[in-house]
Amino acid sequence: MTDIFFKVLRPGINSTFQDEGRFGLQHFGVPPGGCMDHKSFLLSNILVGNSKNQGVIEFAYQGPLLKLIKGNTKIAITGNTHFKIINSNKNVLEGACNRSYDLKEGDQVDILATKNSAYGYLSVEGGFKIESFCNSVSTLVKAQIGPNGGKKINIDDQIIINKANKQKNNYKATISFDSANTIRVLKGSQYNYFSDESKKNFFSQSYKITNLTDRMGMRLQGPTLKNIINTNIRSEGITKGAIQVPADGQPIILLTDHPTIGGYPKIANVISADYDLLVQKIPGTSISFKCIDLEEAEQLYKKRYDNISKIIKDIKKIN
């Protein structure tokens, strides 16, 4: 059987294979990694009938332009993304997110831009034929770990699809775009290292997301957070969503590909329920932080999980 495959005509800014992440290796210095926005990742797989942890292509800002050289497949694109499907007879179709489409040999999918958001996901029915490392197909570019030699997807790469399109029907999900700019947090391990005024500022003023933002971290700019105890702590393990504050007083939120150990004091931690919302914020956006307690954070997570389950349950066949 000949392979069904895409050729990469344009790779996009930061297109990588990702799944839910690579767990159980943080004591060796390997962060979990994986998709940034878990909800969009999950829906991309469900829409094409995949298992929920199948590897997909994650893209940031500008996505790839792919041409299906051989075979047929079914795709779905999630996130808030502007894309087109260009048929081999030059018909151009404006793409809609959160639904599946059939692609025929010679078709192109042109992922132009994420709209007012950072990340989007492209899944194919049956998944991509990519190599797993330690039970995950996530790519950690900095350490060259994962499929495609641990590298970003590049021009002229051939991306092989596991199997031919079998499902006849297409499906769509109904998702509302969450535009809230308030991120809820729990107090961090070194919350008391900061002056009363700084703590007050942190929760009452807004912080701007700067251009120094990627899969590892998000640098913010806003009122200086004054450390009154010690600007360095003994290095300790890091979890994603930790908001650390180096000596310059400007916070950095550690994201999915974070270093595993760090020595800066942490003022707060983003709650799990707001993580996907946070990572989709683009540089230039002003965000603010609201302090809640652990019990509320756990309830919000459950509520979010129930909400995603409902979206999945309400997925409809397209006639």
Place this chain on the structure above:
Amino acid sequence: MFKKLSNIGDSAIVCDFGENVNQSVNNGVIKLFNYIKNQSALRNIEGILNCTPSYNKLIISFDLKITNSKKVFNFINSINFSNLNLDQNKKKWTIPICYDFEMDLTNMSKKLKIDKEEIIYIHSKSILFVYMIGFVPGHPFMGDLDSKLFLNRLKTPRVKVPPGSVGIVENFCNIYPYESPGGWNIIGKTPIKIFNNKNNLKPCLFSPGDIIKFKSISKKDFESFNND
């Protein structure tokens, strides 16, 4: 035995072993780390995603869909510490190093007021303990070096340090697994690959708690060294 348990965000907890850092405290951290990892593999505790030991803390992160802080606290509070085996999984390694690849020995010699040969001698005689691995994949923090070699970080970190470079800061020694920026004082280079991104079974050569001793090799031996 840890001194304090607290949550870190809603999906991790920290076992804090107190402010002192020494091998005995770190042994306690690693002992608990190994125990949790085993119990998680045996599915006696569900939903654990990662355990990250550092000098004096163990951070345990978990899947909030499956468990929560309270359940993990309860599990840890039920552990009988006197029954945990201290020496499990501890390995001893002899790691080849070629000191000809040093980048900082002249400056170190000036600052420390010790001959280069003496610095090399002290380093190669040290029995080092892997306190933790991390920051980037495979990167070991090893101690304790003789206090005669105590040095701060370089004022201006290098933009590129070659992979395998062995560095010193304070009473710790490291090995750079990848070419990366870095501020440690480089005294040599090992031909050993300490992180193998092709090895699914054991990508990282060392584990927290392992014992390391360096062995000086010539440039010729360095160049003919075979990682397989």
